[in-house]
Amino acid sequence: MYEERPSRLTGAVVWQRTPEHPENLTGVRPVLPDGCMDLLFSEGRLLVAGPDTRPYVPEGPPRAWAGIRFFPGTAPALLGVPAHELRGTRVELTDLWPAARVRRLRDRVEAAPDPATGLEDIALDRAAEAPPPDPLLRRLVECLDASRPVAATAAELGIGARQLHRRCLTAFGYGPKTLARVLRLQRALALARSGVPYAETAARAGYADQPHLARDVRQLAGMPLGELLGG
Missing domain, CATH: 1.10.10.60 (Homeodomain-like)
Incomplete structure (x- = not known):
């Protein structure tokens, strides 16, 4: 089941996906190009979804995901990485930020009322530190x-x-x-x-x-x- 809502961060969307039938791989649908980048959380891992130009099909069995999808063009300033370096990829946040910092953020997400809200809080804090969107x-x-x-x-x-x-x-x-x-x-x-x-x-x-x-x-x-x- 997929649910989303507008974020408190302007232009962003907060979402959660939970598999209704984890044993049924036919329910896995491709993620289509949309001009956006996402900060993701699943099974204790923080990841970044780069911009896609082709459909992306998640690997492995269906699992629960939470994410915040940033308005097109805004994520690189928050992450500190040019978007073209992440094109077509899903990378661990530890590949972009220091591991100790990511561990603190992971603990914060796990302590939040729900992972999506935890991701949203992290994004809001980062937006307050970063330059305003162009x-x-x-x-x-x-x-x-x-x-x-x-x-x-x-x-x-x-x-x-x-x-x-x-x-x-x-x-x-x-x-x-x-x-x-x-x-x-x-x-x-x-x-x-x-x-x-x-x-x-x-x-x-x-x-x-x-x-x-x-x-x-x-x-x-x-x-x-x-x-x-x-x-």
């Missing part, structure tokens, strides 16, 4: 999520294409064109899940046509749209 990054996400072309977005933000690409690698883990594709995928999935026909979904999400939507879903989600929604 407002340009939020504007960038808003522009691309509104289907504006990358070149037009760069011009609107007043930065060159190369500088935009460098900043995107640091903040999101990949360039602005990939970020635009990921955001478009999420728009399309939201529309299709609400019952919008596929052809209309493609048009409203910013695809050239329905075959374009189908190709992008296969590339980014690893399965046809109908199979994805069926899960």
Whole structure:
């Protein structure tokens, strides 16, 4: 079972997943690219989920997870690591921070009313210490999520294409064109899940046509749209 709620940290989401049938591996669903990074806790371990460009399928039997999903582009400043160094990975927090510090944080999560709240408290404390989020990054996400072309977005933000690409690698883990594709995928999935026909979904999400939507879903989600929604 999956549950989520808005975090007290602006733009973030706190979530928990518990396996209903731990012996049933068919219930494991891929994690799809969404432009975000997560701080995770499971079975006494603190991990970081880097930005994805392909579906990620958790290994091993289903188990309980808790996490805080950061708004796109905000996690690297909190973690102190450029996003492109974590692209497509799940790494132990001890690979990024001193082991003694991580042990204290793990104990704090385990002592919290629930792990998700413990992770949220850690993120809030870290956000209070870190520099404020770059407002340009939020504007960038808003522009691309509104289907504006990358070149037009760069011009609107007043930065060159190369500088935009460098900043995107640091903040999101990949360039602005990939970020635009990921955001478009999420728009399309939201529309299709609400019952919008596929052809209309493609048009409203910013695809050239329905075959374009189908190709992008296969590339980014690893399965046809109908199979994805069926899960």
